[in-house]
Structures are given as structure tokens and as C-alpha cells.
Amino acid sequence: MDNFTFYSPTYFVFGKETENQTGQLVKKYGGHKVMLHYGGGSVKRSGLLDRVKASLDAEGIEYVELGGVEANPKSGLVYEGIEMARKENVDFMLPLGGGSVIDSAKAIALGVPYDGDFWDFYTGKAVEEALPVGTIVTLAASGSEASTDTVVTHEDGMYKRCADGDILRPKFSIMNPELTTTLPPYQTASGITDIIAHCMERYFSKTPDVELTDRMLEGVMLCMIKEGRRAMNDPANYEARANIMWAATIAHNNITGTGRAQDWGTHHMENELSSTYGCSHGAGLAILFPSWMKYAMKEDVMRFAQFAVRVWGCEMDFQNPEKTALEGIERYQAFIKEIGMPTTISEIGGKEEDVPKLADSMFHGAPDHGNFVKLTKEIAMEIYRMAL
Amino acid sequence: MDNFTFYSPTYFVFGKETENQTGQLVKKYGGHKVMLHYGGGSVKRSGLLDRVKASLDAEGIEYVELGGVEANPKSGLVYEGIEMARKENVDFMLPLGGGSVIDSAKAIALGVPYDGDFWDFYTGKAVEEALPVGTIVTLAASGSEASTDTVVTHEDGMYKRCADGDILRPKFSIMNPELTTTLPPYQTASGITDIIAHCMERYFSKTPDVELTDRMLEGVMLCMIKEGRRAMNDPANYEARANIMWAATIAHNNITGTGRAQDWGTHHMENELSSTYGCSHGAGLAILFPSWMKYAMKEDVMRFAQFAVRVWGCEMDFQNPEKTALEGIERYQAFIKEIGMPTTISEIGGKEEDVPKLADSMFHGAPDHGNFVKLTKEIAMEIYRMAL
Structure with a gap:
């Protein structure tokens, strides 16, 4: 196990009707004027926005609104948000949504106190200061409600990049699973795929002796297989939604992920699919992971056999571990297909001639990708081609 | 899944040589004068105390020392510590040790800013204020380095009681597994038993649909079976110690434990064993848990069958789940015996005639125990007798 530090000071408020505590929580964490940040009209139609406003009103907290965040959030709205927040003296960001909305809010939070271009943080500048963020989660997927990172796409070149820093952990996150019971199946499935992918990016590691986190990751994935199926078959099932x-x-x-090297190569490759073809992040991961795994398994067959046996219930073939490893990958692929995810780049409109462009964009100003497999441009192209 | 809140703002610094960061961390968290609190001479013999002092000196942080904490820490030293801390203007508690030392430090932290008797917090008074605490862990067991609670024994009656509150989460915890490689086997085994017990107190729950935390708890227990054996057979193995x-x-x-009812009846019963017979907390749990489980399994046989199959690798007997459940309990008991723990009250010097006194003491001013099984005095006596 590697040395590590771990710090997760977010206050999680989980369960039914918890959005009614928003006002009290903003007050507790020192907010006076918040920016309500969201996507399209679903937070209005569901009544969530009204309930949150009522909760803020009850505590005398002022607010401004900025809607319009798209999936794979763009820099344009971030610039607009920064300007609005400064003009309106916003001192607290309050995203209502999934990862895209939360990441857009984190980007605005970074930009407001910074003299330069917020994009600097997405191209390597150290993250040190940001407005406080509290989240109201409406989609289980990104984990951004608890994470140190934010992913935004710059419209100048459509580069999708990540900024990271402890200060970006939300102060609080309100998590009411009821808000996710009306999601369309494609979004639910994208979320399920993303959650499992976050486990796999950590699981495929060459750090030896990480039994504790191995077992925890396997546990989360086993839960996702069971509860993911249940949510797909019975979308209104609160208990499935809560576990997810x-x-x-x-x-x-x-x-x-503590104490172990992590990969993240597939996430980086995926960024190019969702920013190029507009698919969901989960769909892009669903397409790429089986190909990445087939390429990566030669690095450590026994790790993939462990994944196959412990997570996918495969019988270990002691004479032929490769066979077991491959069976695990196939069962994973069958699962994501079962929940309705695409499994080839062709399905989202991509073609073989796009491959060099995808790889070029991925390596533009960003030379390092992957850890379990160190990706070169050639390897990335090979994996993209395997996924066509 | 039940509604819940979760807040764990401790900064964990994990790995080799991390104790050398003590001074920087105390400074970061605003300490000027710390109380170094510890047990016997092992922190001196190992050189840990000197390394920590050097780290404090390097940052110009003053300190006073209070050693002498015993296993099952007592109120007497807490009163002494409160007086010393006030006199010396200590503003930060720095325990070096395992759960006993950390819990004693938390008790002093509670007492210093409080006008009344610190014991009030152990008999129901709400915990609201305390000196900040940072821990340097030398024994993997109690989890007190991350928890909201502290357990102390009052010498007037030898009542062992718990205080609890978010403010008692340490500001930081320094966790160097190297410090645990020289522990005697009995202490290592007591720690392993305690860790598994903390999982079981949460695992045996009647809250339905808690697949995620079930899987995580099973994962931690599976890891403990593997790494616990490894540490017992090869005490200097860093990797085993790190996972534990x-x-x-x-x-x-x-x-x-999020979103699920928890039991804790066995812990409460155990308090009486360790305070009466002076055994380790882990040893007392090792003695009581199999009897509690045999009593409790009739409440939900399938939960015990799940425990047997998923944690202990038992084959499910679909015609006779009771048989599977019982086999899981037996495998647990065989494991704790294998690592050298006692399995009967007799082994630690208890007798049948002590049973009413144990139960009387347990219920003295504390009527509620257990949740999966609501304990009455009669049930507690029955379980104590099963463990004789």
C-alpha cells in the first residue's frame, strides 16, 4: 500500500425530503447570497427549484439563478456565471443537478476570486481558492458531490479537461434519491456505467497488497450490478435509487482509492467521445472500457481474473486464467448492453477516419494518460479502433 | 435505507514515517501548546515520543506530558489531565497510542472547557465543545482516530460508559503501520477482533435494502480474515499491518454504517467484562459475540446465512438455512480462537455467580441496549451464561 492522505470534509445529508434543509445548510456554511445553477427545465417541472427557493427564503438567504447547463458543460456558461456572480456579489454556489451542473458550478466558484482566465486551472494551474459550493444532487453518477474535481469543455477547440483540488470538495451535499426516480432510462444507465467505471479506474492498479480497497471496490460494483438492474426494471424503486x-x-x-495507483486512461479517452459526438459520459465509458480491458489484461492477467471471479461470479479456470479474465470482461460488456448502453463507437456516429483526430485532441497539451497502461497516441488509437 | 447524515472531516495522514509531520499538522490546526498523552513506556522505548517531540520543536510548539493511561482508561487520570491542561494552558490534545489513550485524551478535551464534571458527558449530557484532538495511532483496533466517541471507566463503581459527538472527531490522525509491527500477539489479535466486531455491530441490522453497506462491511471483514492471519503469522509484515x-x-x-440501524448490544455487554476482569476489549468481544449470535440468529436467519456465505465462504444449505447460519458462527469462532483469543468467560476468570452482577452493572442508569436484539437484563444474563 502506498502512503496517502485522505480528507473528505463534506457534510452529507441523505434521504427523503432533505432538500428542505437547503436554507439552514447554506446559513450554517456562511452563505448570504447564492447562485442557483441548473440545467434545463426538469428542476422547475419537478418542483425542486421551488422547494429550494422556499427553504432559502425561510432563512432570509438571497439568490440569483443561472440555468442552461448542458451535459458535458461548456466554458461559455462558466464565463457568464463568473461575471454574474461578481456583479451580484454571490458568495455561495448552489448547483441543482448531476455532475455537469456541479462541475460547472465548481468552475464558476474557481473563477470568481481569480484575476485571470478560469481555464488556467484546467490546464495545470494549482487550485487554491474558490467560493464555497453546496450541492443538491439529482442524478447519481459523477460523484462530483463529494469529489475534488470538475470537468469542463472549452468551446475553443472543444477540449474537455479536469481541474482538481481539496478546496473543491463541496461544503455540503443534499442527496435525496426520490429526485432520481423519474430519470429517463438512458440517463440512469449512464449513471450506473459511470459509477462502475469510477471503481474500475481505481481497481486496475499495479500497487500490490491493497486487499482492503480491492474488497471495497468489489463491494460497490457488486451492489451496482444488483441495484442497477433493479433500478432499470423498476425506476421508481426508492431503495434501489438510494443504494445507487x-x-x-x-x-x-x-x-x-486510498493508497493505490489509479489508471484514468479510459476516462481521458472518453472525454474525446462525449465532446466530439455529444454522447453521455457513461455511454462513452461503456463503449471504451471493454476494449481498454482487453488491451490491458496482458499487463496482469491475475488481476483481471480476480475481477471476473469476485465481481462477475465467474468460475476460476486454474489452467487458463486468461479465459477467466476474458469471461469477466464479456460479462461486464453484457451487463452494460443489458441496461441499454451502446458498446461501439459506430453506434454514436463515429467512424474509423475520426480515430487520429480523437487521439490528437486527447494529447493536445496533455502528454500523460493512464497508469496501469501508460497510453501513447498509438495505443490510444489502437483501443479506439478496437471499439469501433 | 434510512435517512442519515455523514460528516467525517478528519485529515488522515497514512504511511511510513508520517509521525514526522506532527508539528506541521498541529500548527495547521491552530495548536500552540499540546498535551502529549500516552500509556506506558513503549512510546519511549520505540523512539516515537522523541521523534514527535523533535517534530513539535521544529515548529516551535510547546508541550506537556501525561503518561500512564491504562487499557480501559480510567476517570482518575482524566481528572488529573483536565487540571494539568488548565494550569498549563494546553490548547490541543495529542494522544500517542491506541483507543484507550485516544479516548482518555478525548475525555480530557471534553473536560477542559466545561465547568462541571466531565463524567456528565458519559451519562447523557450532549457533547458540544471540546479542545481539538490530533492522534498518532500505535494500535489498529478501536477506530477512535476517526470516530465521534470515547469510552472511559469511572473508578467510582467501575462503570464503563461512552460519550459521543461530532466535535470529538480528531482534526487529524497520523497513521504509520510500522508502529504496530512490534505489538505483542495478544494485542494484535485483540485489535483484529475489535475491528471485525465493529463491522458486525453494524452488519446485524433489520433495516432492509442496505446492499451497499452490507457489501462494504463484508469486504472489510474478508480483508481482516486474510490480513489478520498474515499479521499473526508474520508480525513485521508492513502490508498486512497497513491493510489492518x-x-x-x-x-x-x-x-x-450509514443509513442502517446498528446493534451495539454486545459492545455494551463487553464493557462489563473488561472493566470487571481487566481483559482487553477485543478479548471480551471474542468471548461474547458467538453467544450473542447464537441467541440473535432466530431474529433473522437469512441475514446470518448471508454472513456465513459471503464472509466465511460457507456453502448455502437451501433446505436448511439455519445450518448455514450456524456454520458461519462456528467459522467466526474458530478464527478468533486460531488467532489466540479466549472464547469463554471462564478463561478470563469469570464464574457463573458473577452473571447477575455483570447484568446489574450494565443496566445501572442505562436501560437501553441493543437494537437487532433489544436486550433485557434477563436476555443479557442468558447470553453471559451461554459464554461461560
Whole structure:
């Protein structure tokens, strides 16, 4: 196990009707004027926005609103948000949504106190200061409600990049699984895929002797297989939604990633698919992971056999561990197909001739990708081609 | 899954040589004068105390020392510590040790800013204020380095009681597994038993649909079986010690207990054994848990069958789940026996005629015990007798 530090000071308020505590929580964490940040109209139609406003009103907290966040959030709205927040003296960011909305809010939080271009933080500048953020989660997937990171796409070149720092952990996160019971199946499935992917990026590690986090990651994935199926078959099932929502946090607040090298190559490759073809992040991961795994398994067949046996219930073939490893990958792929995810780049409109462009964009100003497999541009192209 | 809140703001610094960061961490968290609190001479013999002092000196942080904490820490030293801390203007508690030392430090931290008797917090007074605490862990067991609670024994009656509150979460915890490689086997085994017990107190729950935390708890227990054996057979094995040390935290910072009712009846029964017979807390749990489980399994046989199959690798007997459940209990008991723990009250010097006194003391001013099984005095006596 590697040396590590772990710090997760977010206050989680989980369960039914918890959004009614928003006002008290903003007050507790020192907010006076918040920016309500959200996507399209679903937070209005569901009545969530009104309930949150009522809760803020009850505590005398002022607010401004900025909607319009798209999936794979863009820099344009971030610039607009920074300007609005400064003009309106916003001192607290309050995203209502999934990872895209939360990440857009974190980007605005970074930009407000900074003299330069917020994009600097997405191209390597150290994250040190930001407005406080509290989240109201409406989609179980990204784990951004608990994480140190934010992913935004710059419209100048459509580069999708990440900024990271402890200060970006939300002060509080309100997590009401009821808010996710009306999600369309594609979004639910994208979330399930993303959560499992966050586990796999940590699981495929060459750090030896990480039995504790191995077992925890396997536990989260086993839970996701059971509860993911249940939510797909019975979308209104609160209990399935609750397990999935908390799993999203556990999968990505890094408690399961402590003390081990992590990969993240597939996430970086995926960024190019969702920013190029507009698919969901989960769908892009669903497409790429089986190919990445087939490429990566030669690095450590026994790790993939362990994954196959412990997570996917495969029988270990002691004479032929490769066979077991491959069976695990196949069962994973069958599962994501079963829940309705695409499994090839062609399905989202990609073609073989796009491959060099995807790889070029991925390596633009960013030379390092992956750890379990160190990706070169050639390897990335090979994996993209395997996924066509 | 039940509604819950979860807040764990401790900064964990984990790995080799991390005690050399003590001074910087105390400074970061605003300490100017610390009380170094410890047990016997092992922190001196190992050189740990000197290294920590050097680290404090380097940052210009003053300190006073109070050693002498015993296993099952007593009120007498707490009163002494409160007086010393006030006289010396201590503003930060720095325990070096295991759960006993940390819990004694938390008690002093509670007492210093409080006008009345610190024991009030152990008999129901709400915990609201305390000196900040940072820990340097030398024994993987209690999870007190991450928890909200402290257990102390009052010498007037030898009542062993618990105080609890978010403010008691340490500001930081320094966790160097190297410090645990020289522990005597009995202490190592007591720690392993305690960690597994913290999982079981959460695992045996009647809250339905808690698949995520079930899987996480099973994962921690599976890890403990593997790494516990490894540490017993090869005490100097850093990797085994590292997995166990971090498992102790995960088992008791309550991330694995979120959204579910928990039991804790066996812990309350155990308090009477360790305070009466002076055994380790882990030894007392090793003695009581199999009897509690045999009594409790009739409440929900399938939960015990799940425990047997998923944690202890038993084959499910679909015609006779009771048989599977019982086999799981037997495998647990065989494991704790294998690592050298006692399994009967007789082995630690108890007799049948002590049973009413144990139960009387347990219920003295404390009527509620257990949740999965609500304990009455009669049931507690029955379980004590089963463990004779």
C-alpha cells in the first residue's frame, strides 16, 4: 500500500425530503447570497427549484439563478456565471443537478476570486481558492458531490479537461434519491456505467497488497450490478435509487482509492467521445472500457481474473486464467448492453477516419494518460479502433 | 435505507514515517501548546515520543506530558489531565497510542472547557465543545482516530460508559503501520477482533435494502480474515499491518454504517467484562459475540446465512438455512480462537455467580441496549451464561 492522505470534509445529508434543509445548510456554511445553477427545465417541472427557493427564503438567504447547463458543460456558461456572480456579489454556489451542473458550478466558484482566465486551472494551474459550493444532487453518477474535481469543455477547440483540488470538495451535499426516480432510462444507465467505471479506474492498479480497497471496490460494483438492474426494471424503486446514489459518492470520494495507483486512461479517452459526438459520459465509458480491458489484461492477467471471479461470479479456470479474465470482461460488456448502453463507437456516429483526430485532441497539451497502461497516441488509437 | 447524515472531516495522514509531520499538522490546526498523552513506556522505548517531540520543536510548539493511561482508561487520570491542561494552558490534545489513550485524551478535551464534571458527558449530557484532538495511532483496533466517541471507566463503581459527538472527531490522525509491527500477539489479535466486531455491530441490522453497506462491511471483514492471519503469522509484515490499520478506520468512522440501524448490544455487554476482569476489549468481544449470535440468529436467519456465505465462504444449505447460519458462527469462532483469543468467560476468570452482577452493572442508569436484539437484563444474563 502506498502512503496517502485522505480528507473528505463534506457534510452529507441523505434521504427523503432533505432538500428542505437547503436554507439552514447554506446559513450554517456562511452563505448570504447564492447562485442557483441548473440545467434545463426538469428542476422547475419537478418542483425542486421551488422547494429550494422556499427553504432559502425561510432563512432570509438571497439568490440569483443561472440555468442552461448542458451535459458535458461548456466554458461559455462558466464565463457568464463568473461575471454574474461578481456583479451580484454571490458568495455561495448552489448547483441543482448531476455532475455537469456541479462541475460547472465548481468552475464558476474557481473563477470568481481569480484575476485571470478560469481555464488556467484546467490546464495545470494549482487550485487554491474558490467560493464555497453546496450541492443538491439529482442524478447519481459523477460523484462530483463529494469529489475534488470538475470537468469542463472549452468551446475553443472543444477540449474537455479536469481541474482538481481539496478546496473543491463541496461544503455540503443534499442527496435525496426520490429526485432520481423519474430519470429517463438512458440517463440512469449512464449513471450506473459511470459509477462502475469510477471503481474500475481505481481497481486496475499495479500497487500490490491493497486487499482492503480491492474488497471495497468489489463491494460497490457488486451492489451496482444488483441495484442497477433493479433500478432499470423498476425506476421508481426508492431503495434501489438510494443504494445507487450513495454508491456514486463512495465510488468517487476516493475512500476506495486510498493508497493505490489509479489508471484514468479510459476516462481521458472518453472525454474525446462525449465532446466530439455529444454522447453521455457513461455511454462513452461503456463503449471504451471493454476494449481498454482487453488491451490491458496482458499487463496482469491475475488481476483481471480476480475481477471476473469476485465481481462477475465467474468460475476460476486454474489452467487458463486468461479465459477467466476474458469471461469477466464479456460479462461486464453484457451487463452494460443489458441496461441499454451502446458498446461501439459506430453506434454514436463515429467512424474509423475520426480515430487520429480523437487521439490528437486527447494529447493536445496533455502528454500523460493512464497508469496501469501508460497510453501513447498509438495505443490510444489502437483501443479506439478496437471499439469501433 | 434510512435517512442519515455523514460528516467525517478528519485529515488522515497514512504511511511510513508520517509521525514526522506532527508539528506541521498541529500548527495547521491552530495548536500552540499540546498535551502529549500516552500509556506506558513503549512510546519511549520505540523512539516515537522523541521523534514527535523533535517534530513539535521544529515548529516551535510547546508541550506537556501525561503518561500512564491504562487499557480501559480510567476517570482518575482524566481528572488529573483536565487540571494539568488548565494550569498549563494546553490548547490541543495529542494522544500517542491506541483507543484507550485516544479516548482518555478525548475525555480530557471534553473536560477542559466545561465547568462541571466531565463524567456528565458519559451519562447523557450532549457533547458540544471540546479542545481539538490530533492522534498518532500505535494500535489498529478501536477506530477512535476517526470516530465521534470515547469510552472511559469511572473508578467510582467501575462503570464503563461512552460519550459521543461530532466535535470529538480528531482534526487529524497520523497513521504509520510500522508502529504496530512490534505489538505483542495478544494485542494484535485483540485489535483484529475489535475491528471485525465493529463491522458486525453494524452488519446485524433489520433495516432492509442496505446492499451497499452490507457489501462494504463484508469486504472489510474478508480483508481482516486474510490480513489478520498474515499479521499473526508474520508480525513485521508492513502490508498486512497497513491493510489492518486502515480497515480499523473504515470499520468505525461509520461510512459503513450509514443509513442502517446498528446493534451495539454486545459492545455494551463487553464493557462489563473488561472493566470487571481487566481483559482487553477485543478479548471480551471474542468471548461474547458467538453467544450473542447464537441467541440473535432466530431474529433473522437469512441475514446470518448471508454472513456465513459471503464472509466465511460457507456453502448455502437451501433446505436448511439455519445450518448455514450456524456454520458461519462456528467459522467466526474458530478464527478468533486460531488467532489466540479466549472464547469463554471462564478463561478470563469469570464464574457463573458473577452473571447477575455483570447484568446489574450494565443496566445501572442505562436501560437501553441493543437494537437487532433489544436486550433485557434477563436476555443479557442468558447470553453471559451461554459464554461461560
